[in-house]
Amino acid sequence: MQNIIFIAPPAAGKGTQSHMLKEKYDYEHISTGDMLREAISNGSKLGLEVKNIMDKGELVSDDLMIDLIKDKLTKIKGKPFILDGFPRTLKQGIELDKLLDDANYQVIYLKLDKDIAIKRVEGRLTCSCGKTYNIFDQKLQPKQNGICDKCGKQLIKRNDDNVDSFKIRYDNFLTNTDKLLKYYEEKNKLNIINVDKSVDEIFNDISKVVTND
Secondary structure, eight states, rough: OOOOOOOOOTTSHHHHHHHHHHHHHHEEEEEEEHHHHHHHHHHHHHHHHHHHHHHHHHOOHHHHHHHHHHHHHHHTTTEEEEEOOOSHHHHHHHHHHHHHOOOOOOEEEEEEEEHHHHHHHHHHHOTTSSOETTTTTTGOOOOOOOOTTTTOBBBBBOOOOHHHHHHHHHHHHHHHHHHHHHHHTTTTTTEEEEEEOHHHHHHHHHHHHHOOO
């Protein structure tokens, strides 16, 4: 089974798809955001270094992120994984390849036009447990209004889920990942999936990559 690296603009649904892949194929979902929080809570030397950087309001360096990912991959002991949130730039992709050392992986780019992404952002709700919902998509609506199906906590709208902020994030994503996508295309690792369709249709397309169908 293929390891998966997700590259996707904001609101493309990689969190939802990662959750579905984890449930069906027993993947280890490696989210860089979750990984940073985990490192800090563990109180390890690496975690303390991360905390010090984030407390200063600075960005965690590429080298430190690679160290965190290397540590995480060692802990899961060869279990198939989804990498979510890294790499974001060509430099990060090259460094990750050195770490993976020809590991069996495919890159999935979830392609989404800006106008459609904006509509998704306007309806998105999130939970602190990481699960994401959307009030405009029947498949992604919570069973109880404003409450997480998974943990029962109150759903919130992220502060950066507004149109002006989103447009900046979307444009930055395109700028930062352009060379990265070309890099993976040249390595014959890139799979482009248009996500302007239902969640189940997207999942079926992703599953074909996972199983090499």
